[in-house]
Amino acid sequence: MQHDTLLVEIGTEELPPKALKGLSEAFTSGLTELLKSNDFAFGDVRPFASARRLAVQIKNVAAQQPDKVVEKRGPAVEMAFDADGQPTKAAQGWARGNGIDVKDAERLVTDKGEWLLYKAEQKGQSLAAVLPGLVAQALKQLPIPKPMRWGSSDAQFIRPVHTLTMLYGDALIAGEVLEIQSGTQLQGHRFHCPEGTSISQADDYEAVLEKAWVIADFAKRRAIVSSKIEALASELGGHVIADDDLVDEVTALVEWPVALSASFNESFLAVPKEPLIVTMKDDQRYFPLHDAEGNLLSKFIFITNIESKDPQQIISGNEKVVRPRLADAQFFFETDKKVTLESRLSALDNVLFQKDLGSIKAKSDRIAHVAAAIAARLNGKSDVAERAGLLCKADLGSQMVLEFPETQGVMGMHYARNDGEAAGVAEAIYEHYLPRFSGDALPESIEGAAVALADKLDTLVGIFGIGMIPKGDRDPFALRRAAIGLLRIIVEKKLSLDLAELVSIAKDSFGNLLTSASVESDVVDFLLGRFRSWYQEQGISVDVIQAVLARRPTRPLDFDRRVNAVTEFRKLPAADALAAANKRVGNILAKVDGSIPSTVDKALLTESAELELFDALTSASAQAQASLADNDYTAALTALAALQQPVDTFFDNVMVNADDAAVRSNRQALLAQLREQFLQIADISLLNG
Template sequence: MHTATLLVEIGTEELPPKALKSLSEAFGSALEQLLQEHNISAGAARLFASPRRLAVQIADVAAQQADQVVEKRGPSVDVAFDADGNPTKAAEGWARGNGITVADAERLKTDKGEWLLFKAEVKGQPLTKLLPDFVEKALAKLPIPKPMRWGASNVQFIRPVHTITMLHGDQLIPGRVLGVASSNHLLGHRFHCPQGATLTHADSYEKTLEEAWVVADFAKRRQRIVDGITAAAKAANGTIRKDEALLDEVTALVEWPVALTASFDKAFLNVPKEPLIVTMKDDQRYFPLEDADGNLLPKFVFVTNIESKDPEQIIGGNERVVRPRLADAQFFFDTDKKTSLADRVPALANVLFQKQLGSIKDKSDRIAQVAEGIAKLLGKDGSVAARAGYLCKADLVSQMVSEFPETQGVMGMHYARNDNEPTGVAEAIFEHYLPRFSGDQLPQSIAGCAVAIADKLDSLVGIFGIGQTPKGDRDPFALRRAAIGLLRIIVEKDLPLDLADLIDLSKQSFGALLTNDNVADEVLEFLLGRYRPMYQEQGVSVDVIQAVLARRPTRPVDFNQRVHAVAAFRNLPEAEALAAANKRVANILAKVEETIPNKIDSGLLNAGEEISLVKALEEAELRSTAALKQNDYTGALKALAALQKPVDAFFDNVMVNADDVAVRGNRQAILQRLRNLFLQIADISVLN
C-alpha cells in the first residue's frame, strides 16, 4: 500500500505562550490515536509549535485504511429457530439489520453453544476522505479552557484560525477544518515574510518554514535561544540563572529568535535584586545578568522576534520600557523602609487567614509561640525563633510585596536588616517559606527551621481542626505541600523532633478555636500519608515504605532510618525467604484464639529444629538489640537475616499446631518472639 509523510498544520493568531507545549503535545497525541483507531498504518511523529502554528508531521502514513473483516454474532440457534426449524422474529430482525437473510448467515460454534454469525469484508476508506474529520476531532480534544469565536462564524478555537494545511506527500488533502479550507499556503514570519510560503511536499515542511523565517521545531528554537543568550551573557561578562519555565515561555513567543543585550541605570542596584529580577522576568520576559558572585549586573539579555538591521533601536526601546518598572520597585523599596516590620504587624489584623481561625496577625502570634517551643525542643534559645515568627508575615502589607507577591519572605529579610533586627531573625524570616517547591532549598538556621515548621503546622492543625480536610484534588491551603515540606526539613536537617509532640504544641496555640476533637490523630495520619509520595519520588519501592508505615514511627528521622534499612535488607539474599516466613507467622498468629505464653519454656522444646531456632533467636536478639541502641536499623536487620536457615528448617520439620496444648502454645510463643524481633523495625511481611 502507498505510504507517504503526512503533514497537518493549523495556522492561527498568536497562541497563549504558556499553553503552547501542552497544546502541541495534545494535538499530536490525539491525531496519532485517531489514525491507529481507524487502522491507518503510520510511522513516527514529529511535533512543531510556534506562536502562530500547531503542526504534526507523521512518517509513512498509509493512503488508505486497511481492509477489515467484520463479524457480528446473532442470537443463539436455540433462539433463532422455533420447534419446527423456522426462523424466529429475533433471527429475522438481526439478519435484516445486517442486510442478509437468515439462510445467508454462517454458524459460530463454541463450547457454550452455537450462534448465527454474519461476516463481511469492509474495504478501507481513503485517507483523503477521513483526515478532515480526524483533524476536527483532534482539535476538539485540546485542553482549551476558554475557546473564542471570531468574525460572524460560530466556530470556536483558542485563537482565530487563518490557514489549514493537510498534505500527504505532495498531495493536498481537500476539506474544511474549523471553517477554513485546506491549502498548501503557510503563514510565514509576520514581519520578515508576511506573504507566507507555499508547501509543495510534506517532507519539506521544516525547510520551507525556515526559508520563511520561522524555526518551527520548538526544541530547536529553544536551543537557539539558549545558545544566543549564553553567548550574549558571556560577551557582557555575566551569567544567566537557569530558568526552564522562562525559556519555554520565550520560545513560545518568538518564531525567529535573536538575543540582544541591554542595560539599565546602576542606581537601581540599590534595590534588592529579587524584585528587580521579578519585574524583568515576569513583566518583560528578560534574562537578568549576574556576576560570578551572584550579584545583579545593570544589564539584561532579551530575545526579539526580528533580525533588525538597526538593533540599537530595539535595544533602546526595551531599555525605555524597563526603566519605569524598575523605578516603581525603587519607589516601593524606599517607601517601605520608612516603616519598620514591627510597626507593620498590627496591620496584619486586617488580612484574613481563615474566617474561623482569624487573621494573619493571629497566625503570626501562633507561629511565634510554636516556633519558640520548637527551638527549645532542639535545645536552643527560643527568642530568635519567636521574634522571627512574630515578624515573618509583616512584609505582606508592604507596597513591594503587594506589587510583587513572589518577593514575600525575601523582602521581609531585607526590611528586617534595614530595621537592625538580629541577623538570625532576618534570615529566619526568609527561610520560613522554604521549601517552596519540590527540590527547593531548606532552611539553614535552627530558627529558620523552627519558624518554617511552625508555619506549616499552623496551617495543617488549624484547617484540620475546623474539619476542612483536603479532598481529591481540592487543597486550597496547599496542605499536602506543607506536610511534605515539614517532613523534608526534619529529615534532611536531622532534627530530633516527634510529630506527635509538634502537633500537640501547635494545637495548644489555638486555644478554643478548634472544633474537631480528632484533629491530632487526623493530622498525624495525614503526615504519615505523605511519606509514600515523598519516598517514591526518591525511588524507594512502595512495599518498603508500607513495611515501615505499619509500625507508625512518629519521629521523621527515625522513619527515614528505618526506610533505608529495610530497603538495604530487601536486597539481601535472605530477605525473600524471611519476608515469606514473617507473612506465614503473621497468618498463623492471627488465627490463634487462646492466649500465647509470654515466655518460651525450654522444657517443652523437643524437636531439634525448634531448639536450634530458639538458640538462633537468642543470639540474633542480642546482636539486633545492641544495634538498635545505636539506632542502627540496618545492622539490626542484618543480624536478623541470620535467622533465615533456622526459620526455614523449623517450618519444614516442626508442626506448630501440635495436639499437645502446652507444646502448641510454646511453639506459638517462639513465632511470637520471632515476629516481635522484626516488628521492632518494620513489618517485613508486606515486602514483595
C-alpha cells in the same frame, strides 16, 4: 500500499505562550493515537509549534487502512432455530441486519456452545477520507479551559484559526476543520513575511517556513534562544540567571529569535536584586545578568521577534519601558525602610488568615511560640527563632510586597537587616518560606528551619482543627505542599523531631479555637500519608512504604531509615520467604483465642526444628537489638534474615496447633517473638514477593 509523509498544520492568531508547549504535545499525541487506533501505520513523528501555528509531520503514513475481516456473532444455535428447525425471529433479524440469509451463516463452535457467525470483509478507508475527522477530534481533545468564537463562525478554539493544511506527500487532502478549508497557504512571519507562503510537499515544511522567517520547531527555536542568550551574556561579562520556564515562554512568543542587550541606571542596584529581577522577568520577559559573585548587573538581555535594521531603536524602547518599573521598586524600597518591621505588626491584626483562626498577626504570635519550642529541642537559639517567627509575615504590609508578591520573605529579610535585628533573624525570616516548591532549597539555619516548621504546622493543625480536611483535588490552603515541605526539612536536615510532639505543641498554641477532637491524630496521619507520594517519586515500592506505615513511626527521620532498610532487605535472597512466613505467622496468631505467653519455655520445645528456631531466634535477636540501639535498621534486618532456613524448617516439620495446650501455647509464643522482632522495624508480611 503507498506510504508518504503527512503534514497537518493549524494556523492561528498568537497562541498563549505558557500553554503552547503543552498544546503541541497534546495535539501530537492525540493525532498519532487516533491514527494508530484507526489502523494507519506510520513512522517517525515530529511536532512543530510556534506563536501562530500547531503542526505535526509524520513520516511513512499508510495511504489506506488495511482490509480486515469482521466477525459478527449471532444468537446461540439452540435459540436460532425452533423445534422444527426453522429460523427464529431472533435469527432472522440478525441475518437481515447483516444482509444475509440464516442459511448462509457460518457456525462458531466453542467449549461453551455453538453460535451463528457472519464473516464480512471490511474494506479499509483511505487516509484522505478519514483525516479531517481525526484532526477535528484531536483538536477537540486539547486541554483548552476557555475556547473562544470569532467573527460569525460557530467554531471554537483557543484562538481564531486562519489556515488549515493537510498535505500527504505532494497531495492536498481536502476537508474542513473548524470551518476552515484545507489549503496550501501557510502563515509566514507576521512582520518579515506578512504575505505568507505556500507549500507543495509535506517533507519541505520546515525549510519552507524558514524561508518565510519562521523557525517552526519549538526545540530548535529554544536551543537558538538559549545559545544566543548565553553567547551575548558572555560578551557582556555576565551570567544569565537560569529560568527554564522563562526560556520556554519566550520561545513560544517569537518565531525568529534575535537577542539584544540593554542596560539601566546603576543607581537602581541599591535596591535588593529580587524585586528588580521579578519586574524584569515577569513583567517584561527579560533575562537579568549577574556576575561571578551573584551580584546583579545593570544589563539585561531580551529576545525580539524581528531582525531590525536599526536595533538601537528597539534597545532604547525597552530601556524606556523598564525604567519606570525599576523606579517604582526603588521608591517602594526607600518608602518601606522608613518604618520598621515590628511597627507593621499591628496592621496585621486587620489581615485575615482564616475567619475561624484569626488574623495574620495571631498566626505570627503562634509561629513565634512554636518556633522557639522547636529551636530549643534542636539546640538552636530559641530567642532568634521566636523573634523571626514574630516578624516573618510583617513584610506582607510593605508596599514592595503588595506590588511584587513574589518577594515576600526575601523583603522581610532585607528590612530586618535594615532595622538592625539580631544576627540570624533576617535569614530565618527569608528561610521560613522554604521549600516553596518541589526540589527547592531548604532552610540552612536551625532557626530558619524552626520557623519554617512552625509556619507549616500552624497551617496544618489550624485548618484540620476546624474540620477543613483536603478532599480530592481541593486543597485551598496547600496543605499537601506544606506537609511535604515539613517532612523534607526534618528528613533531609536529619532533625530528631517527633511529629506527634510537634503537632501537640502547635495545637496548644491555638487555645480553644479548634473544634476537632481528633485533630492531633488526623494531622499526624495526614503527614505520614504524604510519605507515600514522596517515596513513590523516588522509585520506592508501595509495599515497602506500607510495611513501614503499618508501624506508624512518628519520627520522620526514623521513618526514612526504616524505608531505606526495608528497601535493602527486599534485595536479600531470604526476603520473599520471610515475608511469606511473617504473613503466615500473622494469620496463625490472629486466630488464637486468649492470651499468648510473653516468654518461651525451652523445656516444652521437643521437636528439633523448634529448638533450632529458638536458638537461631535468640542469636539473631541479640544482634538485631544491638543494631537497633544504634538506629541501624538495615543491620538489624540483615541479622534477622538469617532466620529464613530455621523458619522454613519449622513450618515444614512442626505442627503449631498441637493437641497439648501447653505445647501449643509455647509454640505460639515462639512465633509471636519471631514476629515481634520484625515488627520493631516494619510489617514485612505486607511485602509482595
